[in-house]
Amino acid sequence: DAPAEKYEYQAEVSRLMDLIVNSLYSNKEVFLRELISNASDALDKLRFLSVTDSGLLKDAVDLDIRIHTDKDDGIITIIDTGIGMTRQELIDCLGTIAQSGTAKFLKALKDSKEAGADNNLIGQFGVGFYSAFLVSDKVAVATKSPKSDKQYVWEGEANASTYTVREETDPEKLLPRGTRITLYLKRDDKGFAHPEKIQKLVKNYSQFVSFPIYTWQEKAFTKEVEVDEDPTEAKKDGEDDKPQKKTKKVVERYWDWELTNETQPLWLRNPKEVNTDEYNEFYKKTFNEYLEPLASSHFTTEGEVEFRSVLYVPSIAPQGRDDIINFKTKNIRLYVKRVFISDDFDGELFPRYLSFIKGVVDSNDLPLNVSREILQESRIVRIMRKRLVRKAFDMILGISMSENREDYERFWENFGKHLKLGCIEDRENHKRIAPLLRFFSSQSEEEMISLDEYVENMKPDQKDIYYIAADSVASAKNTPFLERILEKDLEVLFLVDPIDEVAIQNLKSYKDKNFVDISKEDLDLGDKNEEKEKELKQEFGQTCDWIKKHLGDKVASVQISNRVSTSPCVLVSGKFGWSANMERLMKAQHT
Numbered sequence: 001d002a003p004a005e006k007y008e009y010q011a012e013v014s015r016l017m018d019l020i021v022n023s024l025y026s027n028k029e030v031f032l033r034e035l036i037s038n039a040s041d042a043l044d045k046l047r048f049l050s051v052t053d054s055g056l057l058k059d060a061v062d063l064d065i066r067i068h069t070d071k072d073d074g075i076i077t078i079i080d081t082g083i084g085m086t087r088q089e090l091i092d093c094l095g096t097i098a099q100s101g102t103a104k105f106l107k108a109l110k111d112s113k114e115a116g117a118d119n120n121l122i123g124q125f126g127v128g129f130y131s132a133f134l135v136s137d138k139v140a141v142a143t144k145s146p147k148s149d150k151q152y153v154w155e156g157e158a159n160a161s162t163y164t165v166r167e168e169t170d171p172e173k174l175l176p177r178g179t180r181i182t183l184y185l186k187r188d189d190k191g192f193a194h195p196e197k198i199q200k201l202v203k204n205y206s207q208f209v210s211f212p213i214y215t216w217q218e219k220a221f222t223k224e225v226e227v228d229e230d231p232t233e234a235k236k237d238g239e240d241d242k243p244q245k246k247t248k249k250v251v252e253r254y255w256d257w258e259l260t261n262e263t264q265p266l267w268l269r270n271p272k273e274v275n276t277d278e279y280n281e282f283y284k285k286t287f288n289e290y291l292e293p294l295a296s297s298h299f300t301t302e303g304e305v306e307f308r309s310v311l312y313v314p315s316i317a318p319q320g321r322d323d324i325i326n327f328k329t330k331n332i333r334l335y336v337k338r339v340f341i342s343d344d345f346d347g348e349l350f351p352r353y354l355s356f357i358k359g360v361v362d363s364n365d366l367p368l369n370v371s372r373e374i375l376q377e378s379r380i381v382r383i384m385r386k387r388l389v390r391k392a393f394d395m396i397l398g399i400s401m402s403e404n405r406e407d408y409e410r411f412w413e414n415f416g417k418h419l420k421l422g423c424i425e426d427r428e429n430h431k432r433i434a435p436l437l438r439f440f441s442s443q444s445e446e447e448m449i450s451l452d453e454y455v456e457n458m459k460p461d462q463k464d465i466y467y468i469a470a471d472s473v474a475s476a477k478n479t480p481f482l483e484r485i486l487e488k489d490l491e492v493l494f495l496v497d498p499i500d501e502v503a504i505q506n507l508k509s510y511k512d513k514n515f516v517d518i519s520k521e522d523l524d525l526g527d528k529n530e531e532k533e534k535e536l537k538q539e540f541g542q543t544c545d546w547i548k549k550h551l552g553d554k555v556a557s558v559q560i561s562n563r564v565s566t567s568p569c570v571l572v573s574g575k576f577g578w579s580a581n582m583e584r585l586m587k588a589q590h591t
């Protein structure tokens with residue numbers, strides 16, 4: 001053998017390995033899910049590259065995963081014909097942490113500790129390659145990348161801070177391409193090397209892997225063999241003298257690869273035959289999520305453009321991502337004819353305000369070597385985008401109509417901001433967005449209401465929808481603008497989220513009723529009394545002039561008004577000016 005070089009793990013890796021082993025001890029079997037998912041990723045990558053470079057497939061055409069078990073020695077071997085790794089990739093991928101799944105795991109671990117959740121939750125996470133050490137004393141990764149003509153072997157042991165990498169020189173052990181991971185099981189975990197056990201785990205964990213997974217299984221078949229009849233029994237009662245031929249059943253045993261998973265991708269199945277659990281499982285596996293989605297939608301469109309899709313509304317927004325506008329997600333996985341193309345194109349398939357929607361989209365009409373440029377110019381994509389957006393809204397509407405009001409409250413809490421952004425960015429879909437909006441109001445300070453609820457509650461002669469923007473329900477409630485409106489028992493929406501006001505201004509109206517800011521001058525409550533106003537103006541005209549003189553440029557004008565009933569005066573914004581709330585926002589932006 002070529003000499004093995006010794007390397008030290010990045011410090012985080014050692015810590016992570018400890019964490020994994022300590023928190024997943026009751027959930028050891030996840031190691032198989034992780035290694036299969038890596039094999040599947042590696043096959044995806046190879047299949048993708050082979051679309052433009054078919055030469056890549058020449059060394060081994062079949063894209064599959066094979067799991068061999070040796071129960072006597074307690075060894076499991078997982079072999080894939082995927083993209084493999086070069087020497088440098090081995091060191092980068094298996095000696096350092098750069099991976100998203102791992103980061104998520106660390107976060108979940110922290111959250112679940114804080115919430116006092118059980119360890120099961122963590123078991124649902126993508127914890128990656130190192131989970132192999134949950135069950136193994138030693139792990140060997142032999143791998144051959146098409147980029148290199150050499151095969152390398154990575155070897156690590158449980159509880160060690162170093163690993164080794166060497167070149168494979170034994171011709172017997174060379175792979176055509178891909179990766180072979182050998183797990184030398186711990187004494188207490190050798191049970192995992194039983195063929196039936198592995199078969200069960202594969203079925204359980206890998207329903208949604210779209211490559212065939214074969215496991216090494218003992219098979220039996222019965223065959224009939226001819227045997228000569230026992231000569232002592234042969235002659236009876238003067239039967240024929242000839243020895244009679246008889247057949248006997250013999251059971252033959254042998255070992256062979258057995259296909260163990262179902263490879264039909266979920267989205268190709270008939271929606272009528274897929275149940276909610278299956279959709280939820282698919283979601284969790286595909287997006288490395290541990291919470292179930294709030295809603296899902298599975299559909300096929302035919303006609304002009306043909307594609308299939310499964311979409312989801314997550315139940316929680318990504319944490320620590322306040323900047324919903326500028327962050328990139330990997331929420332939409334695009335396939336072309338079942339080949340995974342990329343999860344980088346969500347911006348092309350969904351407007352950014354709907355970027356929280358997750359799902360898979362599989363089209364037969366796009367070229368396999370599709371690029372962002374192609375997507376941006378494609379008429380097909382424009383049609384797809386329209387349909388996807390419509391389906392996304394249907395899904396959200398479905399949540400809003402659910403009997404379980406909490407579901408929508410949850411949605412709104414997590415993604416309400418996105419929809420408000422939609423009011424600003426997507427005029428075309430105002431009709432779909434507006435019914436989904438929720439606000440507090442003067443008559444509903446605890447629970448948010450919809451615009452439909454507002455409209456239903458309008459007075460017979462009320463023409464407009466009233467709102468006031470403020471920084472909280474408490475301050476909205478105390479504004480003097482409300483006095484007269486409340487006297488008339490009219491309802492006023494409280495816009496307490498900074499984005500609310502801009503969103504409403506973009507909508508302009510709902511069901512032919514204009515949104516009216518009650519803090520603006522000229523508020524018409526339909527009860528003008530011109531005579532009275534004239535009288536008042538005469539009586540107090542000079543007072544107004546006097547006040548204006550003293551305030552000078554600080555105000556635009558001082559007027560008699562019927563806006564307030566108990567407060568002596570109120571500061572209002574000009575008809576065309578910014579509202580006080582906007583001014584406050586602008587100020588905040590400049591500091």
Ligand code: ADP
Nearest residue numbers: 038039042084085093099100101128129130179
């Ligand atoms: P993740 O799968 O989230 O990236 P893992 O810890 O599971 O994290 O794997 C780390 C990296 O090691 C992978 O991203 C991949 O680059 C590499 N890798 C692991 N297993 C394989 C494999 N069977 N074939 C090719 N590369 C692999």
Ligand code: MG
Nearest residue numbers: 037038128129
């Ligand atoms: Mg992985």
